[in-house]
Amino acid sequence: xxxxxxxxxxVATNTYVVYGDDHDAILIDAPDKIDKVISFLHQNGLNLTxxxxxxxxxxxxxxxxxxxxxxxxAEVFVSYEDDFFLRNKGEGNIELLSKGFPFMLTxxxxxLDELPQTYSFYSDSILSFRVIRTPGHTKGSVxxxxxxxxxxxxxxxxxxxxxxxxxFPGGDQRELFTSIKELIKTVKDDTLVLPGHGEFTxxxxxxxxxxx
Numbered sequence: 001x002x003x004x005x006x007x008x009x010x011v012a013t014n015t016y017v018v019y020g021d022d023h024d025a026i027l028i029d030a031p032d033k034i035d036k037v038i039s040f041l042h043q044n045g046l047n048l049t050x051x052x053x054x055x056x057x058x059x060x061x062x063x064x065x066x067x068x069x070x071x072x073x074a075e076v077f078v079s080y081e082d083d084f085f086l087r088n089k090g091e092g093n094i095e096l097l098s099k100g101f102p103f104m105l106t107x108x109x110x111x112l113d114e115l116p117q118t119y120s121f122y123s124d125s126i127l128s129f130r131v132i133r134t135p136g137h138t139k140g141s142v143x144x145x146x147x148x149x150x151x152x153x154x155x156x157x158x159x160x161x162x163x164x165x166x167x168f169p170g171g172d173q174r175e176l177f178t179s180i181k182e183l184i185k186t187v188k189d190d191t192l193v194l195p196g197h198g199e200f201t202x203x204x205x206x207x208x209x210x211x212x
Contacts, residue, residue, distance in 0.1 A: 136176020
């Protein structure tokens, strides 16, 4: 497994291109200003087959339209519980932005017509990943865990020495802390954690941070 990280958009969102020798690629989250990712895919002759969303907040989905224009066969996956943020022209994200990020509201509205209206919902696994449901940041937040490779894409569930906000629609701090504790107990200590914002970390380091 090869992983190319990018940090993009107005709120510095991490996105990851995951690919192998067969030149098929997966994109983890799709922030705004995603041109660099599209260029990387084309320059390396990669075929994007899947876009896997850790959750559907605006800063993780605004690049979907641009990516799908270039790779129309790529399948988008999201949790059923986060459908709220995408349906009806992104009504959930408009509510969130109005309360928390009003400076991004106008920018987000430019992407509304490009948000996909067709996408699939996660089951318990997809490709090489176990889908670990971690509600708290959003109702439908997930972490994507490849146990063989010891890689965890944690979205906004856990960051290095921190965790995602819970003061947005659907957020719940108690639920998030329960999810984090279960996640850290479930995933191997030597797993590399690739979060939705900030620096990489490890399950071992986060276990120490939370005193588990």
